[in-house]
Amino acid sequence: MSKARRYAEQTKTFIKDYTEGADVDQFRRLFDRDVPDAYKVLARDRDDEEPKGHVARWLYRDKVVFLGLSYKLSPTRRLIFAASLFLALLGVISGDAAIETERFSFSLDFSPILFLVSIAGLVLVLSMELVDRIRIRDELEVARQLQSDLLPDQVPAIAGYHVAHSYRTANTIGGDYYDLLPTPDGRIAVVIGDASGHGMAAGLLMAIANATLKTAIDLDPSPRAVVALLNRALFRTGDRRSFMTLFYGLLDTATGGLEYVCAGHPFPLLRRAGGRIEELGSGQLPLGMRPELELEAHITRLEDGDLLVLFSDGLPEAIGKRGEAFGFDRIRTLLGGIGSPQTVHDRILMAFDQHVGGESLTDDLTLLVMTRSLLPPPPPIPPDEEE
Numbered sequence: 001m002s003k004a005r006r007y008a009e010q011t012k013t014f015i016k017d018y019t020e021g022a023d024v025d026q027f028r029r030l031f032d033r034d035v036p037d038a039y040k041v042l043a044r045d046r047d048d049e050e051p052k053g054h055v056a057r058w059l060y061r062d063k064v065v066f067l068g069l070s071y072k073l074s075p076t077r078r079l080i081f082a083a084s085l086f087l088a089l090l091g092v093i094s095g096d097a098a099i100e101t102e103r104f105s106f107s108l109d110f111s112p113i114l115f116l117v118s119i120a121g122l123v124l125v126l127s128m129e130l131v132d133r134i135r136i137r138d139e140l141e142v143a144r145q146l147q148s149d150l151l152p153d154q155v156p157a158i159a160g161y162h163v164a165h166s167y168r169t170a171n172t173i174g175g176d177y178y179d180l181l182p183t184p185d186g187r188i189a190v191v192i193g194d195a196s197g198h199g200m201a202a203g204l205l206m207a208i209a210n211a212t213l214k215t216a217i218d219l220d221p222s223p224r225a226v227v228a229l230l231n232r233a234l235f236r237t238g239d240r241r242s243f244m245t246l247f248y249g250l251l252d253t254a255t256g257g258l259e260y261v262c263a264g265h266p267f268p269l270l271r272r273a274g275g276r277i278e279e280l281g282s283g284q285l286p287l288g289m290r291p292e293l294e295l296e297a298h299i300t301r302l303e304d305g306d307l308l309v310l311f312s313d314g315l316p317e318a319i320g321k322r323g324e325a326f327g328f329d330r331i332r333t334l335l336g337g338i339g340s341p342q343t344v345h346d347r348i349l350m351a352f353d354q355h356v357g358g359e360s361l362t363d364d365l366t367l368l369v370m371t372r373s374l375l376p377p378p379p380p381i382p383p384d385e386e387e
């Protein structure tokens with residue numbers, strides 16, 4: 001292969017790798033959503049109103065972007081950023097410098113030099129910011145992995161029950177929590193919660209709740225005792241903007257009895273074998289808002305063929321392409337069809353994906369579907385009868 005052809009192939013491969021993943025929808029999303037969101041972040045600390053005129057508004061927004069970007073940088077990088085922009089402006093308005101004598105003449109156009117210096121300064125600032133971002137991303141990845149270890153990869157096998165579950169985060173770190181935890185007396189604690197906020201703050205609150213919850217279950221697994229202890233721990237940990245919604249149920253697997261407390265969480269839905277749907281919960285405050293809460297425990301029973309669906313508010317509150325929420329009524333409708341927990345779980349998520357239309361999540365999404373089935377599994381087919 002000739003050098004020219006080899007270089008052409010290498011160039012083609014580089015361009016393909018460099019542009020991989022970019023498409024028209026991403027460019028459209030960049031200008032339709034990402035740019036306005038970036039401006040909101042830069043302008044969120046300002047309390048003055050935008051001018052009414054077009055020119056005045058344009059100048060105002062330029063100032064907001066410049067100051068917003070500048071004050072997000074360290075002082076040294078801020079000065080390099082401002083100097084680079086100033087040199088670029090000089091490059092636009094500067095002209096030639098000429099020296100003439102009897103023996104020689106010399107002229108120099110400063111514009112390209114000033115532009116090169118300004119580009120070099122901006123690239124330097126961008127490089128430093130990207131390095132910081134990479135370091136933060138690496139730390140977030142470690143935190144994400146630690147958080148992932150707190151969530152169940154596989155739920156414990158429960159005789160007479162079948163479970164399907166999934167978890168999606170809107171950010172690298174999420175605030176949703178769920179688990180099925182065996183208690184010292186042989187029952188199963190069914191837990192789903194949602195820490196306030198997003199990102200690292202919600203993840204830290206979730207981690208605290210996870211550790212406290214497991215300790216509380218070892219001390220006394222009853223719903224009121226567990227939720228009361230968790231509430232006190234969360235109240236002492238954060239400010240009043242740090243709270244957590246929680247559904248905690250204690251399941252007697254032999255009888256199907258379920259004692260539960262629902263503290264500010266979306267009510268789980270219990271579809272009876274006959275098709276009737278019940279909501280499990282009553283209006284109570286989330287945990288961590290007051291030192292003591294008046295907790296009300298309820299009791300129900302899962303009968304043969306009943307289906308229990310638990311979810312975080314990222315499911316019903318998800319906004320679709322037309323601006324409408326996914327809604328509780330849609331979840332109820334999706335529970336109307338027959339099928340195993342995995343089938344119902346997949347049907348809900350498929351409808352969810354169609355609803356949001358490929359948009360990024362704005363809130364964490366947790367879904368757990370459980371059913372009670374007293375029918376024994378079919379016996380294995382003997383090898384001589386498989387044919």
